Amino acid sequence: METCYINSPLGITKIEGDENGITSVSVLNTEETVSDVIPEVLEDCVFQLKEYFEGNRKQFSLKLNPQGTPFQNSVWEALLTIPYGKTTSYLSLSKQLGDVKAIRAVANANGKNPLWIIVPCHRVIGSDGSLTGYAGGLHRKKWLIEHESPYKQQSLF
Numbered sequence: 290m291e292t293c294y295i296n297s298p299l300g301i302t303k304i305e306g307d308e309n310g311i312t313s314v315s316v317l318n319t320e321e322t323v324s325d326v327i328p329e330v331l332e333d334c335v336f337q338l339k340e341y342f343e344g345n346r347k348q349f350s351l352k353l354n355p356q357g358t359p360f361q362n363s364v365w366e367a368l369l370t371i372p373y374g375k376t377t378s379y380l381s382l383s384k385q386l387g388d389v390k391a392i393r394a395v396a397n398a399n400g401k402n403p404l405w406i407i408v409p410c411h412r413v414i415g416s417d418g419s420l421t422g423y424a425g426g427l428h429r430k431k432w433l434i435e436h437e438s439p440y441k442q443q444s445l446f
Contacts, residue, residue: 291328294321295335298342299429302405304331310354313403314338316425334407341406344436347373349407357401364398371412374437378416400424406433 290312292305301321305313311334327335333351340346355365367385371377377385379399383392402410405425411433415421423430 291330293324293327293331293335295327295338296323297338299425299432302338304334304338306331306334306354310352311404311407312354312356314405314407315403316405316429318426338406342436347437351407353404353407355403355408357398357403360394361398361401364395365402365404365408368399368402368408368410368413371409373409374439376412376414376434379413379421380416382413396422412437 290305290307292303294317295302295304297316299316301317301319301323303313303315303317303321304311307330311331314334337346337349337351341349355362357365363386364382367382370385379392379396380389382399383389383395386395396413399410399413400422402408402424411423411425411430414434420427420430420434
């Protein structure tokens, strides 16, 4: 398993993977030294994340290899269908997966998503439009949703 650390607008990002695909992308709340050398198997992921943060990428094309239960993997697959710049609710996601009663299980699987940004769990919000639960912190979820919004809010000051 190869690992690297890169800077992002939201903090140090840790990327892990091997020839079978990217297994984990996470933002850290701790200080880590940014990698001087990026392992070859992670180079494309680093490049695509930088494009995303620059506003030049809306969809990732990477070989992914997240480790989870069959149910978690089905939730993560469903997350990949949420278009860039759009959001959905946990309830809608549960309905899409065929079981409205599974809302808590869906939310739990969403929270265990190992592929931050690439599998867009930040695009899932409460049914009332509120920013609910986010492993990376609600300030990051807000930033990501605003980053993807086609409607940019200008600052007056």
